[in-house]
Amino acid sequence: EPEVTQTPSHQVTQMGQEVILRCVPISNHLYFYWYRQILGQKVEFLVSFYNNEISEKSEIFDDQFSVERPDGSNFTLKIRSTKLEDSAMYFCASSTNYGYTFGSGTRLTVV
């Protein structure tokens, strides 16, 4: 069964550093998403991406965040200057008109 693949599974970074989280969506999916789950809290929508541009973004997705699909297969989330409160599990997902598939997540720890 096709999967959404996320790398790395766990990343530790120093506050103020840039991080890039990577995702390979399912190949025939057209819509791509990032969600975030702070430990013990609910899963929150960050951003959706279609046709090489952002479709919608939440209030969380401020200027420190950016997304890119650089080569037609990877889908990346960049955090420009990480803060302690960016520590969370980040989930990538892709969808067709009929349903979502989530990746297994990247746990980001900012120290």
Add this chain to the structure above:
Amino acid sequence: GDSVTQMEGPVTLSEEAFLTINCTYTATGYPSLFWYVQYPGEGLQLLLKATKADDKGSNKGFEATYRKETTSFHLEKGSVQVSDSAVYFCALSLRVGGFQKLVFGTGTRLLVSP
């Protein structure tokens, strides 16, 4: 705005007990409704879904019925197993243009003891 409210956990049950996890929603349109499960250390897996009123989603012994009149989508299982211990998220999706945005509840942790 659109939102999902779930019962707080943890829910602690003995094996073979009956499970209900309550979920209600608020939405401006006609959402699809989902239950996702997150096992320890893993990502989100779709457990079941329902796309219109009175639909019943079912999978692995779990069931939930889309009740428009009570705006609810309660998750039930007749006999839980230790392996069902996980966090369960109720979610709704609304189509925004061509894509679906998921709105999640806070999650309910289920602990099943032998």
